[in-house]
Amino acid sequence: MSSIKLFKSAQALxxxxxxxxxxxxxxxxxxxxxxxxxxxxxHYGVKFFQRENGKTKPxxxxxxxxxxxxxxxxxxxxxxxxxxxxNNSDAGLLKIGLDPYLSGTILExxxxxxxxxxxxxxxxxxxxSTYSGVAQLKANKFDILISFDEREYRLNSNKNxxxxxxxxxxxxxxKFYAKEDHEIFxxxxxxxxxxxxxxxxxxxxxxxxxxxxxxxxxEDVPYSHIVDKVSLVSADQNLHLRMVEKGNGIGIFYExxxxxxxxxxxxxxxxxxxxxxxxxxxxxxKWVKPQIAKIFLEMVSGRFS
Numbered sequence: 001m002s003s004i005k006l007f008k009s010a011q012a013l014x015x016x017x018x019x020x021x022x023x024x025x026x027x028x029x030x031x032x033x034x035x036x037x038x039x040x041x042x043h044y045g046v047k048f049f050q051r052e053n054g055k056t057k058p059x060x061x062x063x064x065x066x067x068x069x070x071x072x073x074x075x076x077x078x079x080x081x082x083x084x085x086x087n088n089s090d091a092g093l094l095k096i097g098l099d100p101y102l103s104g105t106i107l108e109x110x111x112x113x114x115x116x117x118x119x120x121x122x123x124x125x126x127x128x129s130t131y132s133g134v135a136q137l138k139a140n141k142f143d144i145l146i147s148f149d150e151r152e153y154r155l156n157s158n159k160n161x162x163x164x165x166x167x168x169x170x171x172x173x174x175k176f177y178a179k180e181d182h183e184i185f186x187x188x189x190x191x192x193x194x195x196x197x198x199x200x201x202x203x204x205x206x207x208x209x210x211x212x213x214x215x216x217x218x219e220d221v222p223y224s225h226i227v228d229k230v231s232l233v234s235a236d237q238n239l240h241l242r243m244v245e246k247g248n249g250i251g252i253f254y255e256x257x258x259x260x261x262x263x264x265x266x267x268x269x270x271x272x273x274x275x276x277x278x279x280x281x282x283x284x285x286k287w288v289k290p291q292i293a294k295i296f297l298e299m300v301s302g303r304f305s
Contacts, residue, residue, distance in 0.1 A: 004072070004073065004076040005036065006036045006037075006039055006040045006043075007040070007069050007072050007073055007076075008026060008073055009022070009026065009028070009033050009036035009037060009040070010036075010037065010040055010048060010062075010065055010069055011069045011070065011073060012025050012026045012033070013033065013037065013049060013056060014058055014062065014065070014066050014069070017055040017056050017057060018055065018056060019033055019034060019056060037049065044061075046059075046061040047059050047061065047062075048061050048062040048065050049062055092121065092122070092292060093121075093122045093123070093124060094121060094122070094123050094124075094143055094144070094292055094293060094296065095123075095124045095126065095141075095142035095143045095144075096123065096124070096125055096126070096142055096143065096144050096145075096146065097125075097126040097127075097128055097133055097136055097137060097141065097142040097144070097145045097146070097147075098125065098126070098127065098128070098133075098145070098146040098147060099127075099128065099129065099130055099133065099146070099147045099148055099206055100127045100203050100204075100235060101148075101174060101203065101206045102146050102147065102148075102171070102279060103125075103127070104254055104256050104257065105171055105172070105174075105254055105256075106146055106169075106171065106279070106300060106304060107125070107146065108256075109303075110296065110299050110300055110303070111123065113299070114292075114295070114296065114299070118292065121292055124142070126141060126142050127235070128147075129204060129206070129207065130147045130148045130150055130206060130207035130208075131150070131207060131223075133145045133147040133150075133282075134147075134150060134161065134164070134282065137164065137282060137283075137284065138163065138164075138284065140284070143283065143287065143293055144281060144282070144283055144293065144296065144297070145280075145281070145282040145283070146279070146280075146281050146300070147279065147280060147282075148206055148207050148208045148277060148278070148279050148280070149166075149168060149278040149279055149280040150207065150280075151278075151280075152207075152208065152211060152278050161282070163284065163285055163286075164282045164283065164284060164285060165282065165283050165284075165285050166280050166281070166282045167280065167281040167282075167297065167300075167301045168278060168279075168280055169278075169279050169280065169281060169300070169301065169304035170276045170277065170278060170279070170304065171276065171277050171279050171304060172254075172275075172276065172277070173208070173273070173274050173275075173276070173277045174252050174253055174254045174257075175252070175253065175254075175267050175268070175273075176195060176250055176251070176252055176267070176268040176270060177244060177250065177251050177252075177253050177258070177265040177266065177267055177268065178198075178244060178249070178250045178251070178265065178266060178268055179244065179245070179247045179263060179264075179265060179266070180264060180265075180266045181247070182198075182247065182250070182266075183198075184198060184250065184268055185266070185268070189271055190268060190269060190270055190271065191216060191270065191271050192212065192213055192216045192217075192270055192271075192273075193216070193217060195250060195268070195270065196229045198249055198250050199231040199232075199243075199248055199249030199250065200229065200230045200231050200232075200249060200250050200251075200252070201230075201231060201232045201234070201239075201240035201243050201244060201249055201250070201251045201252075202230055202232075202233065202240060202251065202252040203233065203234065203235055203237070204227065204233055205223075205226045205227060205230065208274075208277050208278075209226070210223050210226050212272075212273075212274065213226060215272075216271075216272060231249060232249075237251075237253065237257050238260065240252075240253070241253070241257065241258070241260065241261055244265060245261065245262055245263040245265070250268065251265075253265075279304075281297060281300055281301065283297070
């Protein structure tokens with residue numbers, strides 16, 4: 001018998017405080033559960049349990065075991081999951097919906113790592129806005145949604161998310177860049193309104209930016225008004241980078257977007273600009289997750305939570 005089964009037996013007994021209830025919860029007879037506990041205690045040479053007021057309670061050693069057993073069982077299950085996945089030559093397809101601004105900062109490092117470990121996995125990406133992502137996830141257009149947290153931007157969004165499992169994550173925002181000799185740097189203080197007095201090159205402005213702009217100007221602003229202020233809306237960040245390098249305007253980039261930059265670009269310090277952004281990973285609660293999706297979710301939440 002593997003040692004992990006002994007730890008699972010201890011885990012169940014700690015939870016239920018009864019050999020009868022614990023044995024039923026893990027599909028063993030009381031006798032088999034009792035034997036597992038004895039093997040565990042004999043191996044370590046201490047008593048993990050004692051009888052107290054008609055219940056089976058952990059000793060001081062059992063309390064120590066309690067703090068470690070969940071972690072031990074979780075690690076073992078991850079090992080089993082990954083072995084199963086590696087042995088599966090036709091691991092399947094994972095469909096991911098995401099805001100394009102999160103592609104590089106979240107998706108790129110995770111997918112690069114996963115493709116190295118699980119080369120048979122296939123991926124499909126669906127780029128969309130925060131405002132449309134939840135509706136498309138509910139319509140089963142993809143398996144997992146990665147977007148900015150719409151609870152920051154929409155009233156009653158908790159109700160909209162009540163059929164989803166949502167994992168909140170925090171990420172660094174992209175920054176505004178321009179050439180060092182750009183006239184924007186002649187100002188002592190730079191507000192978001194000052195930025196829009198110049199040519200802007202970016203993808204469709206995300207929901208968090210719309211929300212930030214409204215807070216700074218102190219009034220409701222239609223999303224279309226924000227889009228109209230952008231000089232060039234494109235999904236091609238390399239195109240935006242080349243335009244900014246020529247000194248023609250301002251771009252919104254993550255640091256990795258600048259790896260191919262041929263010019264030294266300077267960050268524009270904007271008043272009240274957020275240091276962190278709230279994003280989320282969401283799945284339908286009733287979705288039966290394949291192994292690859294479970295591992296993907298663990299990797300993303302572990303890195304960004």
